[in-house]
Amino acid sequence: MYAVLYPPNFSAQAAVRERPELRKKPFALLDGEPPTDTVHAANKAARSIGVEVGMTRLQAETFPEVACLRRVIAHESSAHTALHTVACMFSPRIEQVDAHPGTYALDIGGMDTLFGDSLQLANKLRQSIMAAGFIANVAVAQNLYAAACLAYGRAGVSVVPPGYEANAIGQLPLRVLDLSPDHEATLHAWGIRTCSELAALSEDELIARLGQSAKRLHALARGNWTHLMVPLEPSFEAGLVERMDLDFPVEVIEPLLFLLARMTDSLLERVKNTARAIASLRLVLNLDGGRRHERIVRPALPLQDTQTLLKLLQLDLEAHPPSGAVLGLELSAQSAAPHRAQHGLFLPQAPEAGRLEVLLARLRKLLGEQRVGSPELTDDHRPNAFRVVPFAPPPPAQGMARTLSVPTALRVCRPPQIIGVSLDRNTPASIFWEGIKYVVREVAGPWRVSGQWWSEANWCREEWDVRLLKADETERVCRIAFDPRSRSWYLQGTYD
């Protein structure tokens, strides 16, 4: 048996629930971007004086006694939550009906021992909904769609004994079947007004004229269209939260790790039961003085190992310690399918995923966030433009080494070092760097490079390749550059 609760004019009821002063005056809810907003809902008083859904704001405002209000989604969400709570009190298996907001279908099989027979249950359900601030129709039937049609079309409580669904919905108008405009027009032209008149038609003839969708319509009108109930389940992800309040403030991290270990264990146990792994951990520390310290640890691959997750949390907290004493902890997890890798006997060795995460966290703590990663060349004309991306090597694979000539590597000076240069006929003749004089033996250039002239970050320089000779006869080949804006010479790097 199914019970369907339907609050008619849900948006208007939700608005009245939040603003009780609207209960006795006509009002219309407007939705959409001004100035093209239209009437989304109106209460009975407003409808009785001529306000209709779909009217423009201008049309609605021609009724001086009607209050035009903006539709507030938050009010409707709050109303949804209230109705959901009431529905959950009467059955563990409930389903939300998407076609009509605020409508819930309840599987009430086996609930008679708690709430009495179907009629008693329906009455109790309606009373509970009214206590929550709503007026709702409640219908009970063996068929879910028949119950829904009754709730849409008949006010109050309706209970249909099994097998009498067709009779019960027979006198209801066709609008309870949620017809498409085309079908509604066609059936209206045929003179069909009620469900019983539609059910009396031949199914084959109806399908021949309206198409395959007519089969559903015909079955709905007879009250025997079957439905596979998909009950709302509590969100698994939302439940992956562990909270703990401390008796006294804790200022050092080590004692917290014992608590975090227990909380991580508990989360991982729940995640493992569904054959999943932890993709990220969000730690919120409630600090003394009402402040919050939030950290998110997100390993590159979902992990099922408490030790690794705990070590990542520890390293993250050590790198970003809280700014005060800790009064409470909240650890929430996000789950994902565990990482699976197909290893091979003859593949090159690669860092193990879990250990690599801990290693990278340790290195980040040692060197800094931006000092650890893989270099990636950026699409930029500026020489040696790059960015550092997180190190995530692709799975090891058998590859073939390409035979290319060996390029001359440039060792870059970051930042470029200022040098002194003496010129001879506009060509560098000697260089002074770190107190040492170098004689320029050979020089190639200048190579003028520039870019981003359209922005503040524009750059321009003349680059030279020079072979330098030190006093002790050692040579080095360098790249130097002249910046015309600062009128300075820089050492860009050394070829090695």
Added chain:
Amino acid sequence: MASAAQIRLQVESTLANRVPAALTLKIKEAAEVLPTGIAAIDAALSGGIPRGCITEISGAASTGKTSFALAAVAAITQSGAACAWVDVSDSLSPESAAAAGIVLKRLLWLRTVPERKQRVTSKPWSHLEQALKATDLLLQAGGFAAIVLDMSDVFPKHVTRIPLATWYRLRLAAEQARTALIFLTQSPCVGSCAALSLRAEQSSVMPFSVDKETALFEGQQYDLVRERNRNEVSAVFKKPAARVELNTETLWTRAR
């Protein structure tokens, strides 16, 4: 009278619990090597850079250390393995690395933190400590085929103050992790911990301009001198130092 073989067997069986095969010569297994992709150098190094060992490449500036190390890492990453580059002076050029053929996604680049208003060469202790600690962590984690510890820009007087015990520890860790630890320095300081020791030198000078053409830096010629290769040292004869030529060319020359 018992023969020598019987006596040896008797001694070995007596000491078996304390020293296994006490009087039998231990057969040394050939070290696994990682080819560098440069045929002449691979031939001189008996196949390439040894795994599980320290390879020391020493030489002054502009002697080809970095070019050779980049070529070796390129060959290793192209074979599908991951590598790490511990950059003490933050001087690696990703452009040069990409030009050498390194698969950048397989390269973990670690840059030590620069101290404000201080050059690397002036007070490098924190840099060296960070670099050695990072190298230690990499070796402990394992999984990297090669790790390059680049101290090319650090003065020899500073590098030589790294205690020998550190190199022993790193050698042991590299052996256990089966990782080739390539150490770039200006002057040799690893000593006997290095299984392979190479000295980089400048070879003949390639002039920028030939026949009064427009001057252009087209490339360099270097020499790599193999000073020690512990993996091929014979018990009786010590092989003489081998010299291999390494020719490099600039990117614009390659494009032309």
